[in-house]
Amino acid sequence: MSLKQLFRQPMLRAMLGRQHIQALRSMTTQSDKVLVDLDPKTGVAVVQMNRPPVNSLNLEFLSDINNTLDKLHNDKSCRGLILTSSNNKVFCAGLDIMEMYQPQTDRLTEFWKTLQNVWMNLYGSRLATIAAINGHSPAGGCLLATCCDYRIMVQNFTIGLNETQLGIIPPFWFVDSMEGVVGYRQTELACQKGLMMTTDQASKIGLVDEVVTPEVVLQKAQNEMVSWLKIPDYARQLTKSQMKMPNINKLRARRDEDVQHFVNFITKDSVQQALGFYIENLKKKAKK
Numbered sequence: 001m002s003l004k005q006l007f008r009q010p011m012l013r014a015m016l017g018r019q020h021i022q023a024l025r026s027m028t029t030q031s032d033k034v035l036v037d038l039d040p041k042t043g044v045a046v047v048q049m050n051r052p053p054v055n056s057l058n059l060e061f062l063s064d065i066n067n068t069l070d071k072l073h074n075d076k077s078c079r080g081l082i083l084t085s086s087n088n089k090v091f092c093a094g095l096d097i098m099e100m101y102q103p104q105t106d107r108l109t110e111f112w113k114t115l116q117n118v119w120m121n122l123y124g125s126r127l128a129t130i131a132a133i134n135g136h137s138p139a140g141g142c143l144l145a146t147c148c149d150y151r152i153m154v155q156n157f158t159i160g161l162n163e164t165q166l167g168i169i170p171p172f173w174f175v176d177s178m179e180g181v182v183g184y185r186q187t188e189l190a191c192q193k194g195l196m197m198t199t200d201q202a203s204k205i206g207l208v209d210e211v212v213t214p215e216v217v218l219q220k221a222q223n224e225m226v227s228w229l230k231i232p233d234y235a236r237q238l239t240k241s242q243m244k245m246p247n248i249n250k251l252r253a254r255r256d257e258d259v260q261h262f263v264n265f266i267t268k269d270s271v272q273q274a275l276g277f278y279i280e281n282l283k284k285k286a287k288k
């Protein structure tokens with residue numbers, strides 16, 4: 001029996017009710033790289049990134065994340081989103097470095113535009129968003145976390161915008177995202193030095209709001225979400241939009257220029273060389 005036929009079964013419809021069927025339907029139409037569990041009672045969607053081994057963000061994965069965000073934004077029953085990982089050691093390893101190493105220009109361009117879309121979609125989301133950071137979260141992983149309204153992180157992992165350590169530069173909107181969370185001075189220190197911070201260091205500067213043990217991270221995120229959803233949506237959303245729109249508009253105004261800058265920068269010989277060394281070291285470390 002196909003899923004479509006299954007959803008039409010009167011018994012199932014009677015047992016679960018219309019709302020639950022809709023939630024099931026939207027869950028099953030998601031990609032297997034982004035797992036969505038939308039609870040029709042609370043309106044909270046738990047979104048798990050699921051691209052082994054380390055949830056690195058390639059073009060297709062970014063498109064899946066974007067489609068998921070679009071679906072949830074279009075679903076009136078959805079009010080909150082908890083972003084987490086199916087891998088309990090890595091939340092997200094950041095951008096897939098292979099997208100930037102010896103790239104085809106068309107794909108590189110598409111890749112960057114899709115990342116811009118994910119950023120605008122998550123940073124400006126109408127939903128209350130909580131990152132349940134259950135593993136390491138370098139660079140693009142840290143970006144996703146700083147797009148959220150609240151961050152809960154499992155102890156003994158690392159997080160930060162480490163781009164300069166790879167010989168690349170965190171784009172202005174990565175920096176803006178972090179600055180919105182920890183302020184100018186801490187962002188300056190963290191970004192220039194490409195600091196990967198332990199959970200405790202991140203907590204000290206306010207990059208994460210809570211540090212927890214792995215067993216409780218999702219429950220803590222659910223509990224925190226309850227308090228966010230007590231606020232009337234329109235008041236919370238307008239307040240959020242008032243604070244986030246200036247940064248979104250800044251990227252919107254400079255989108256094409258940002259893409260061009262990225263493509264020119266990444267395709268430089270010196271940057272390709274630095275990325276090549278970095279990948280070699282990553283592979284060596286992984287083999288040990």
Ligand SMILES: CCCCCCC/C=C/C(=O)SCCNC(=O)CCNC(=O)[C@H](O)C(C)(C)COP(=O)(O)OP(=O)(O)OC[C@H]1O[C@@H](n2cnc3c(N)ncnc32)[C@H](O)[C@@H]1OP(=O)(O)O
Binds near residue numbers: 056141262
């Ligand atoms: C003007 C414009 C400027 C350009 C702006 C560009 C902005 C860039 C943003 C980024 O996000 S760059 C990516 C930065 N990410 C990293 O530096 C993370 C690197 N990875 C790690 O530190 C570790 O892998 C980890 C995340 C801490 C996990 O460690 P773990 O020990 O669990 O796994 P590994 O054995 O290290 O890795 C397994 C496997 O995955 C590969 N891999 C890891 N990270 C990436 C990645 N970001 N992209 C692609 N592949 C990655 C790693 O090489 C291993 O592969 P195999 O050897 O098994 O094939």
